[in-house]
Amino acid sequence: MSEKYNPRVIESKWQSFWRDNNTFKSEMKTEKEKYYILEMFPYPSGKIHMGHVRNYTLGDVIARYKRAKGFNVMHPMGWDAFGLPAENAAIENNISPGKWTYENIDTMRSQLQSMGLSIDWDREVATCDREYYHQQQKLFLKFYKEDLIYKKESLVNWDPVENTVLANEQVIDGKGWRSGADVEQKKLSQWFFKITSHANSLLESLENMPGWPEKVKTMQKNWIGRSVGCEIHFEIESGYKEYKPEMLEIFTTRPDTIFGATFIAISPFHPIVDDILENDPDIVEEIIGLRSQKLNEETISKNEKIGISTALKIKHPFIDGKKLPLFIANFILMDYGTGAIYGCPAHDQRDFDFAKKYDLEIIEVIKPDDTSATIDNGAYTGEGSLINSSFLNGLKISEAKKKIISELEKIKIGKKTINYRLRDWGISRQRYWGCPIPILYREDGKIIPVPEKHLPIELPTEVDLSQSGNPLENHPYWKYTTCPHTGMKAIRETDTLDTFVDSAWYFLRFCSPKNNNPFDENEINYWMPVDQYVGGIEHAILHLLYSRFFTKALKIKKIDEPFESLFTQGMVCHATYKNKDNAWVFPNDVEEKGGKFYQTSNGLEVTMGAIESMSKSKKNVIDPEEIIKSYGSDSARWFMLSDSPPDRDINWSDSGIQGSWRFCQKIWSTITSNLSILSDENITIYNQNTSKNAVMLLQSTHQSLDAVTKSIENFQMNVGVAKIYELINHISKFRVFVENDKSALKASLRILIRIIEPMVPHLAEECWSLCGNSKSLSSEPWPDVDEKYLVRETVKIVIQVNGKRRAEVEIKVEASEEEVMKEVESIKSVNEQIQDSVIVKKIFVPNKILNIVISKNE
């Protein structure tokens, strides 16, 4: 008997083999069909977690499978390496962000390598690499030149104690995470990408992306939020002595309700508010209150609408003498539409709430189709026809919209407009660990893009992060420079780029990771688009939308969309445990005894809580490194693919990983106990005269092969796993009776080894090599299904009486109804049912069922 299955030995053996032989290196081969498989690259936070294991295992199965199917596969890996945690680590551990990041990358790279992923490591990039952000700065200049980047004032979360801008995740319940101070909204001048200029294209392309999940497309559609409406110019009549504005522009999607308008509301940030303040000092305090109030969950859930009345009145354009009061209201957003609306309380719930609170007029202008509907308890927003609306009376809503818009356009006080919920992408971050923005502010006030030949603008290595404020701005000399054109004094932009910029084009960089330009167009045209992108649903909107925007904005010849197919995998979950003090307990410190749970380290009882996605804060984490050490990465990979469909959450369990281990053992013992057959060159696998026994084995083998192939293609790895179990169960029950049976067994085992390789590659390679093959299994093609083994000679036909299953008959394929009926006549139980009855009709589906419909004849 051979040696025991020892994953530690064979896994490192094959990892070295693949590395030494450049097995997974990818190169452009125009004569070969390419396949670009990509998983979302990780943030180098320290160590890999189970979510990574699942994500990269899924991608690797596809990569290995496609390679076997003859594709020229590119499967790269990199690091989303800029970002806030590095700065935090720097402060806490007194280590530079760069050093911390690169150390983490080294750790995680070797962890990923220990998983046996078929990655082309020659293409590795980290977004914090000087060379990567050098190229990114070039892209910035390109977009700047093309007018896709602009600067404007925008609000940030400001911690007044630390004098620092806070990221959203650093704001907890409206307070700064370190200082605990109330976070303020502060205006800063910041850079923006004009993503809205591509809003329509981003929306319309979604219609033509069958490889994306509907769910993600819906989320993006809602996020872009196109709405058709119109702008209307209202005349203002001022009640202030000094201040006489003339016009106010509002946006509405319901111009049909114009005759129901009873007030106007504008955002506290609307430009005319400043003028109002100058003339109406009494309301200054209130306005400041509204402005500092962040539109956060708290105010929304309270749904408290606050309006401040002003002395401005608006003339109704169609009702002579009617004046609408103007309010400054907290629920109007400055950056949507025009920052001003008219309120029609009868047909908009928000306006209704507002009108009730401030006792404003409510005029019904839509007569509901549903006659039972009233506006006693809320606005009516359904279908109906117009009333109280002069020339619109009697029209349906959609007709009224058309008519009022053409009327507005005729008298030149309004026009049809399309609005998007999508905002331009703010890319400035007041951080150190990010890509420097290649811009200079010259002493004469001019903004100068740094010429390409002066790039890269490098991050300084010495930086004091413990100080409050923007680290680059605080740096003693980094920002001081001169204008390359004039020699005038200049100051560098001290903001860095949002890390979403880094990840918006890394998939392009992978095509030519060492090129002196951001990318090589030939390589891009060959490799792009990514054929299969795999990642978490949490990136459904921002990352994917930004990547799509970049791809469109770069206008590379054939490439309009970056990701042909997208797959979003589920999370890895685990039970949670709490002790008596309500503190979380790590699962590897918990043991079960008689249905109760105890903490191993101290013997105290703990309670099991909900099964939730693994997170450090709840301590319900299992370290992949420990699992790989004790079970091997093949077992870990197998577990990740078993049981749960890849798009659903998977629950980690001890018994599950042990089951996977047992599977690997079983493969090992099955192969090693049949080595004499597998390595005997005299046993050919093309034997013709096979026994019935052998034919049945080959039938089940090819059925399994067919099913496994289809399940990988359809991202149903859990089904593929089940089919492989079926196959190995068949094989291990197979007994060799005649010499020829060995041939069938050999064929079957070879197929088994081949089709488990995408899932458990080390084990498969070792088995393959034990069979005496000198070439690596990774260069062996995927086996073809032999159709003749899928064709059955006989088939089971279910016999139903009145739709209920009563019996089944085994009969030759394509048997006729009469032939089946003849068989049925000899079945006692069916005859008993049919006796004393009239056969009304018979439904016969060839090779499937015969349903006899009877009615009782008393």
Place this chain on the structure above:
RNA sequence: GGGGAUAUGGCGGAAUUGGUAGACGCGCCAGACUCAAAAUCUGGUGCCUUCGGGCGUUCCGGUUCGACUCCGGAUAUCCCUACCA
């Protein structure tokens, strides 16, 4: 408030898309091997049953010879989104 998804044994889940519900795995039960245990192997395992059968895919109703699958309604759970005029 708006949008979306899901619901199948003790558990994770299959089901050729309207044609044998519960593949496969986990767990559990029994047996073999063993002084014993672990490991391994073999068999069983939806529920009820008077052993004839009956009931079963969250619940109620519909279409159909036939429904996990299609239609209408309800319930539950989860996710996303958040005053977008």
